[in-house]
Amino acid sequence: MPDSKGVFMREKLGEMYRTMVRIRRFEETAQELFEKGGIIRGGIHVSAGQEACSVGVCSALNDDDAILTTHRGHGHSIAKGTRLPEMMAELFGKTAGLCHAKGGSMHIADVSKGHYGAHSIVGSNMPMAAGIGLAFQLNGRGQVAVPFFGDGASNQGAFHESMNLCAIWKLPVVFFCENNHFASSTRAEYSTSVEDISTRAQGYGAPGVTVDGMDVLAVHEAVAEAVKRARAGEGPSLIEAKTYRYYGHSRLDKKFGSYRDEEEWNEWKARDPLTVAGRLFGLSEAEAEGHRAAVEKELAEAVAFAEASPEPEPEMALEDIFA
């Protein structure tokens, strides 16, 4: 019989696993609906394959810590507690959507959960995360801000300027780089001057570490350490998680595209983050099935909610321009 801490740990691990399933199934469902046509318009960037990153990071944060994510932000949003029905409604372009159907997939936000938005200009979330970190430092409540970004964004000036700002002011910011090896179709080994993006932290006198982005506990531990450091006033850290996206970049991009092959895909899939987590957590098949069934119910409710929400009137395009 586990002690109280053991019980807590099992609950927490179960919740982490369920969140990973929730992300995977949200992404698969969204992609399916998108491909049907006419339901989710524009485009979506799904993050299946990268669940260990989303959950590893957010499980190390408090509710009042901030995240700022990217165009590929569904997983991060879900891991931070963003409401599924309102998120699905946003993808559907309905009034009940988190952004009132004006931001769409690339701008999902739920500020009540510390989610300060997906930001679709690559790298743009990092200066803003530095500013939220500055606000947190001035507030003195010990909060931390985490910008998610990809290997591609690590080549933007915004990343470098933000790392420097956070380092000189010792801001409580944890830079979390999901190196999924592709900036759209461009391979990281072509576009990026270093093999491990975490080594770029050295240029800013900050700690940098590379972890296995398919292992949710490895991600969690690295982030927890960086968060502790940030809360102690010791400044920013850079964590790079090597991971892989299962789908193409976005709407026009096929799963394998012309820039990667099935063999590479299969190698990563063999280390699927959900399988790895199930093994690490010692989940039985019945427990895993229980999580999957619960998630299916949540998703069905989210889709039904999104379907039932009315479309906005055209004139609503003029709301929320100014506060």
Place this chain on the structure above:
Amino acid sequence: MPNIKFSEAITEALREEMERDEKVFVMGEDVSTPSVSPLTAELADRFGKARVRNTPISELGFTGAAVGAAMAGYRPVLDMRLVDFTLVAIDPIANQAPKLRYMLGGQVSVPLVIRTPQGGGVQNGPTHSQSLESWFMKIPGLKVAVPSDAADAKGLLKTAIRDDNPVIFTEYRSLYPLEGPVPEGDVAVPFGKAAVKREGSDITLIGVGSQVPKCMEAAEALAADGISAEVIDPRTISPLDTEGLAASAGKTGRCVVVEEGHLHGGVGAEIAAALQAVLFGSLKVPIERVAALNAPIPVQPKMEAFVLPSTEKIAAAARIALNYA
């Protein structure tokens, strides 16, 4: 009313607003260095270097950071040194600050002021002499203030800092030394309300920022010839007080719109289009425009003066309107 300089009015507004609201802070390159930033350095003595915060030369980084701090409940006042440098930071200025509230479904507001000293006449050349208010006025979600004297500088800056939306606050460098009466006490000037700076009946001179004093000089020169010119200043160009400007131009039936920015796609183009739509029947002659010629602003003083608007060019344009056959 005490007479103070335009530059002192800026400092007074900042000091009073920082005293009033502890969430207000100043950030920018060299802002606490007295020899470089006399407008803000004295505030560092009073409020400390955490609230008058020097930044590295990272316009993109610190502008984005100001947007983030604003989202998280602070009211940053960014000192951009020169408007030309905003172009290094155009993503947070054009893509983020004005759109975040909209994109995020009203979940956040961005109470940010970006002070942008600007303008030519100081032989600083093409990338240190621009006047870019017309760029910002076409971005929904941004407000743009263009004060022309000390009283408006103080009153509009107070309003900008209290506004819950991002505001571009332009400061023409040529105006800094000019003195004017500034009301004592807590006087905020509302946005979207034009001010008649000189009353007249024959022609309306609409001046933007640095061109208001030049319009006043031109009106003086025209008065010597018995012409009564009214000078009106929109004070903010987003929002734009079309009604106030139309009341003046409708009264005189003749109008010259003057700005220091470039003619093509300028503020005057927007004002002229807005005025003709409401005054088509009552304008006696076509609307004239005076602006910088469509060339970069050169360093050499004679060439620079050739490109920029001037009192003489304004008076000449007024005479064209007055003598229109």
